[in-house]
Amino acid sequence: MPHNTSHTPLTNEAAPKRSRRKEARPGELLEAALDLFVEKGFAATRVDDVAARAGVSKGTLFLYFPSKEELFKAVVRENIVGRFTEWNNALESFVGNTSEVLTYCYQVWWERIGATKASGITKLMFSEAQNFPEIAQFYQQEVILPCRALIRRILQRGMERGEFRQMDLEYGTYIVLAPMMFLMLWNNSMGPCSLPDEVFTPEQYIRTQIDNILHGLCVRPAAGATPPPSQNP
Amino acid sequence: MPHNTSHTPLTNEAAPKRSRRKEARPGELLEAALDLFVEKGFAATRVDDVAARAGVSKGTLFLYFPSKEELFKAVVRENIVGRFTEWNNALESFVGNTSEVLTYCYQVWWERIGATKASGITKLMFSEAQNFPEIAQFYQQEVILPCRALIRRILQRGMERGEFRQMDLEYGTYIVLAPMMFLMLWNNSMGPCSLPDEVFTPEQYIRTQIDNILHGLCVRPAAGATPPPSQNP
Amino acid sequence: MPHNTSHTPLTNEAAPKRSRRKEARPGELLEAALDLFVEKGFAATRVDDVAARAGVSKGTLFLYFPSKEELFKAVVRENIVGRFTEWNNALESFVGNTSEVLTYCYQVWWERIGATKASGITKLMFSEAQNFPEIAQFYQQEVILPCRALIRRILQRGMERGEFRQMDLEYGTYIVLAPMMFLMLWNNSMGPCSLPDEVFTPEQYIRTQIDNILHGLCVRPAAGATPPPSQNP
Amino acid sequence: MPHNTSHTPLTNEAAPKRSRRKEARPGELLEAALDLFVEKGFAATRVDDVAARAGVSKGTLFLYFPSKEELFKAVVRENIVGRFTEWNNALESFVGNTSEVLTYCYQVWWERIGATKASGITKLMFSEAQNFPEIAQFYQQEVILPCRALIRRILQRGMERGEFRQMDLEYGTYIVLAPMMFLMLWNNSMGPCSLPDEVFTPEQYIRTQIDNILHGLCVRPAAGATPPPSQNP
DNA sequence: TATGAATGAGAGTTCATTCAT
């Protein structure tokens, strides 16, 4: 038995075994849980691992969350609330033409959500939606719907100002939404598994997408949107 | 690995349905497994359920697949191989302007992959990529890369014929890919959990996306792609 | 590693690891569970121990009983059903004066219930009644009530034939019941913990009780049942 | 074993209630523990619940009792000592015929023990005897034996005075004891779970039992105690 | 003295895997 086990440690290496930080704990646990749920999925994540990553024992986790499922719900709630409104507010005061609004929209989204760990929640929801239908609906209600509403307002502004062409607003929202979603999903699942010589820069991806959203691929947009096919099978 | 030795080679598609009940077993198991893996994820799927859905006993499953993990890999392999080449071939012989090619591309993809259960494999891969990195790489190698190569050829064709504007081809592929991917992911996860009064028609979604991919939102595509922002924060 | 582990055992000592006896298992488990529940109580009994005593693994127990609580209920049900009717039937055909009926009643009860492991169920019910109120009610319905009804019939017979004195039948049943119950409870709890030089013979206990039930302590039963107390505190 | 040092000796009953809040703690804990142990059994009772019912924190409980098991032992000790001597003394000075003594004995027992929470200790001991053999022996030594000794003295008095018939004193004690015990056990376990339309009055139960103990069921006690059975199976 | 956050061994339960039939 080393003789200094009971003394004050010489270095501040060994952290105190039992630190009492009731306020900090839930947050640390939620963060750890978000990481692991995103990485491995709900079922494949062990609560021991969540606790360990948060630096506490398994028992402590259950002190704050009555079950693994409630932990999951808390993770989703925690990471949803606030994020969207933050984004929303940043856009309210913007002045300029609607193309600029849209560009700015992407930029703010990327900074505040897309590039942060919060984007993992989207991957999580897509993975677990079927196992947690109520949470999935909650997510749609609190995130997808408001997000599409915001996009819809921007598109409408563009149409009203004669900047954007007429379109079905309902489906138009997905034009803006889909590339965002895809990027978040990609970055949180297959992206990290990319082949070694692959290079992928989210900023470049975003720039390309925005450019296309605004102008499309065609040199001249003019003549009829989708011309009838010729003689193909 | 007994299961590879006992069932028909992957390239010998469309084996005769008649008589040979035994030969059909692995296929039924793979189909059942695909359904359940897509729906609940790998970890949350019980092999009992897979076997039950395939109408066999749990023991029989292990006769064909040495472990749950191997079953997973087989599911991915089975649903990847062939599907893509099928799609690829359909496009090779196409004649017409490149907008039409792209439109046709979407149409074929939707018919042969997007609208079928094969789309579930995409959701599965996104959900489980981090847990099965080798499979994720395999999927990228066998699906994502060829798919993007195909799209790249189409885009290049458009550029060469003066139909499409110049662009970075590497990121340009995602313009076409992202909306497809998003649709497959959505349909296999949150889509079915949509709020009751929500209506969502994949065909309308595709039409809107293709329209935008080709022409963008802006009325006049002309001048500078992304004009500099004015005086905003 | 002993060299004959993989051979046919020379003696039939080592039982086969995995014997398939679907029919026998539940019974063996119920028996083991009864023993342990009676001995240690519901909460203090571990399912591992039940399984071990039944000679199977923990997993096997859950193959037959979905939970520890259901196992408990099954134990009670199993040991209640039939026992009482058996006893009941044995008395139906009895001929003789009612004192003899009562004596015979005690004798049959002792042989078929009191002296058997079934008596443990009474101790179990008394211990766990508050934790399993539904089962306790079930037990009262199925055991206590019929038992008292049987006793009531006997008492009534005695009264009608002028053999027994008039009494309140409702409470009269407890005259017969209480000594039986006490014996079962005693034998299954404190009895085995008796002090070393203590001797206690159930048969002698029963004989003494029956004798008192029939004749009481007093030499002459005649003069007034409970005379008023004199000048005591 | 800190708890013995910090609370009042067991013989110093009825400590002054005033002022000393701290001194009252162990008593409150023991009372709460008795309630819960009786109600749920030792294993199913959580120390948190005991502490909560006593209005203190879990940590405080362990300040007075080094473990749950020691708490249990203390509960038994506390509720055994004194009660019996109290009862015993009340009977010593009694004057009258022995039937009256016995009746008075039941009355005092009921008032001081049977109808009080102290009766719960009997249920507790019967439930947990096998799990705490030493305590069970202690209980027998301190309660059962003295109790039977008291009863034996009464019976002997009756026999000596020619009031009671001759009998085996050892087993005779159970004639008086069993109905008491049964009542305490019943009231603390199945009684509260009785079917709704059931009515059960302890006082009536006691009256009936005492009447029978003294006089028996038979109209004429006269001839041979248990006549030989006739021609029955 | 009193607290209650923290612990971790241990409980019930699940489920991929095995194997006698």
Next chain:
DNA sequence: GATGAATGAACTCTCATTCAT
């Protein structure tokens, strides 16, 4: 080949006990 009873490692969750405050 096919079965499903049996297994046991691994999981979630509980709770008696500890200890910094």
